[in-house]
Amino acid sequence: MSTIVKICGLKTLDTLDTALDAGADMVGFVFFPKSPRNIGLADAARFIAHASGHAETVALVVDADDASIASILDEAKPDWLQLHGSETPERVAEIRKSSGKRVMKALPIATAADLAAIPAFEAVADRLLFDAKPPKDATRPGGLGVPFDWNLLHGVETKVPFMLSGGLDPDNVAEALRITHAPGVDVSSGVERAPGEKDPDRIRAFIRAARGVT
Numbered sequence: 145m146s147t148i149v150k151i152c153g154l155k156t157l158d159t160l161d162t163a164l165d166a167g168a169d170m171v172g173f174v175f176f177p178k179s180p181r182n183i184g185l186a187d188a189a190r191f192i193a194h195a196s197g198h199a200e201t202v203a204l205v206v207d208a209d210d211a212s213i214a215s216i217l218d219e220a221k222p223d224w225l226q227l228h229g230s231e232t233p234e235r236v237a238e239i240r241k242s243s244g245k246r247v248m249k250a251l252p253i254a255t256a257a258d259l260a261a262i263p264a265f266e267a268v269a270d271r272l273l274f275d276a277k278p279p280k281d282a283t284r285p286g287g288l289g290v291p292f293d294w295n296l297l298h299g300v301e302t303k304v305p306f307m308l309s310g311g312l313d314p315d316n317v318a319e320a321l322r323i324t325h326a327p328g329v330d331v332s333s334g335v336e337r338a339p340g341e342k343d344p345d346r347i348r349a350f351i352r353a354a355r356g357v358t
């Protein structure tokens with residue numbers, strides 16, 4: 145089956161169109177003010193409406209409260225919520241139930257011990273996202289362009305599908321897929337020319353490489 149590809153942190157209609165035309169399965173919009181990819185509700189609503197029917201749309205939030213989630217759902221209407229903070233399994237279950245949306249929970253990975261979180265989260269999420277654990281002084285929990293040791297995922301089986309992220313780019317995604325057999329990949333920094341500024345050529349190259357087309 146073809147690898148699911150998500151391009152995250154889109155902020156312009158042009159780069160959204162590049163991702164859609166290149167065949168992205170999922171497109172992500174970041175609702176986190178400290179991120180260089182943070183997007184306003186009005187733009188997100190416009191872009192999500194534009195992408196609807198062409199790719200699944202994802203709203204990325206970090207430890208968001210109920211009111212913030214409600215306004216994203218009301219105005220932007222994404223298909224998925226990506227929970228990229230330190231949400232507990234109970235909070236993930238609550239958000240999934242109250243939103244009625246599919247929920248992807250990001251799990252920070254640095255060592256094999258971090259995989260112990262899988263059972264609690266696979267019971268409450270529709271999809272897991274394995275991302276590199278951020279350094280303690282990081283200003284955001286993801287989107288840092290840093291990979292983790294993909295060999296940690298060797299032989300890992302999950303009850304719900306998972307995606308791989310963290311420092312992926314057009315040059316390393318094929319190797320990451322070879323090692324992890326991930327059903328899907330998610331990228332942000334690796335398809336940018338500067339933080340928050342997507343590069344159309346890199347978006348196209350990433351999708352080609354993830355699909356095994358060079």
Ligand SMILES: O=C(O)c1ccccc1N[C@@H]1O[C@H](COP(=O)(O)O)[C@@H](O)[C@H]1O
Pocket residue numbers: 152153172174176179180181204206228273275284285286287288289290309310311312330331332333334
């Ligand atoms: O992209 C961001 O700025 C971001 C902010 C806060 C949480 C997550 C964020 N991005 C997600 O992080 C991973 C890895 O990104 P990268 O490819 O290493 O830059 C990815 O899932 C993004 O969706």
